[in-house]
Amino acid sequence: MSEHPLYAVVNYHQKHISGKTSSETTDDDDATYSNIHSPAPGKSAQENGDRVRGGHCVIYTKVSLPNQDGVKPTAPTSPDDQSARTAAEERSHWRVLVQPTVLLLLLSALLLIVIFTLSAFYALSKISYTKRLYALEKKNSEARQQTIHLQTELLEMNNTLVQSQSALRNSSEEKTLLLHELTHTQMNFTQLLRNCTAISRERTDIQTKLDSLNIEARRKCAFDWEYFNKKCYYISTDVKSWAGSRDACVTMGGHLAIIESEGEQTYIKSRMQRWQQYWIGLHYLSGWHWIDNTRPESGQFQSHNRWECMLIAKSSWTTEKCYSKWQYICESKAID
Template identity: 25%
Template structure:
């Protein structure tokens, strides 16, 4: 018991004297004997307790218990108060931090909401601009298709006009050349023009004259043309020769002879003389050709084809 000193005096027994002394301790009373410690007999313990009761020990013990309980309760209340203060402090600290975080979160939320609204507005504007651009693009595409169609039509018309122009130009040029050829003594037969010489030359000289006129010695490749050449009733050089290889007759354009109008027993050649050039000789007959020496002089026919 706290701060309580009890001294118990008992009559000294016949044995060696014993006295009791309270040891200041919170929970127990120690009995000490300076010389020896003897076990107290029950009757003496009873006598001691009786003495304590007579001295008001029971009341003192009750008061001490209440005091101890009050101290313990006070300590518990103090500990509880400290705990509550600590919790309150922590709560206030956490509450302040939480409030600060809430403010920050609310600010962030407001900013994000504002940014979201701005982005939504920008998105709406961009969508509107996109729709406008899409409409413009569609209109431009439609106009482009129309222009492309018009361009193709104009190109076709231009090509047709160009062809007509070229045809007209060619016809005009042909007419001019025809007029020029006619004025120079050329005659026309089936779109070919023929020049009948007024003098006589060798086969090669005759051909050179034709080449200078932009023509060549006549090539007869149809029955109608054969009949036409006979109408001049002259000994006439034609563009047929076997100079390159004897017996292999070719026209001046390099094509081989396929259809011929040789007179009877022609070509035959004369011993000791080369007869490598062809002429129209028997002009009264359909088969009027004859092979002759190229150095002899004859009239000639130039042929020009207008392209």
């Protein structure tokens, strides 16, 4: 290589022939020319450039470039020069196409990132705003409720205060009334004590008389028999048939009970339990007869004559088979 660098000034200009149509234009009519100057050794680039501009040592080379009318490029003057120029043109063409595209893609990506960031920021801001708004509404609602509650309490306290003031004004009058009531109560209590003492004495006298009557009744009735209205009654604890009950009463000196009045029936039922039933001296033999062959009063009981022997219960009378075994009630006259 030469010790001096080679400087080249390339000036492109295009020659057009006026008055010709595009179909009549030849390769020589529409061509691009370049001026290449080879500087002399020992001269500066500025001086060489001035000589190029002055037209010294100029080499003209015809360079064909694609025009806008779609005309095919002319054949290169030299294969090596044509390949180099084609590569340079392709690189320049790709640079021209790729650089804006890359720049546009970068700008688009940056714009998408900005849009996504702003959208995310907006969404987060909206969520945060919604949460804060909900929290504020909740606090506002709680504050309103507390205010209503405090107002209610204040109203109740005011009412209580008014009542207390009224009660305080009336306390002296109530105190006087209470003293009068206390005095009256003490007097009533004293009178009640006196009445209680008198009632206790009467109770003692009644119990004494009742004990005397019981002693007298025991004297009028046999052991385990009960006295009522000049009669003695025995209420059995064992069970027998109607005929067996009749014979047991006869053995003890009596007979099966003959109920002659409402008072006598009430007394007998008072000595019975709710679920108990007892044989009495009423049976069916060509009609209902008591054991002493007397007939019962009309309407004294109701019967459909299903069975021939009569039981008395707490609530009613009922017929039953005579051989059934039940408890029984005996009756005898009391000793005068």
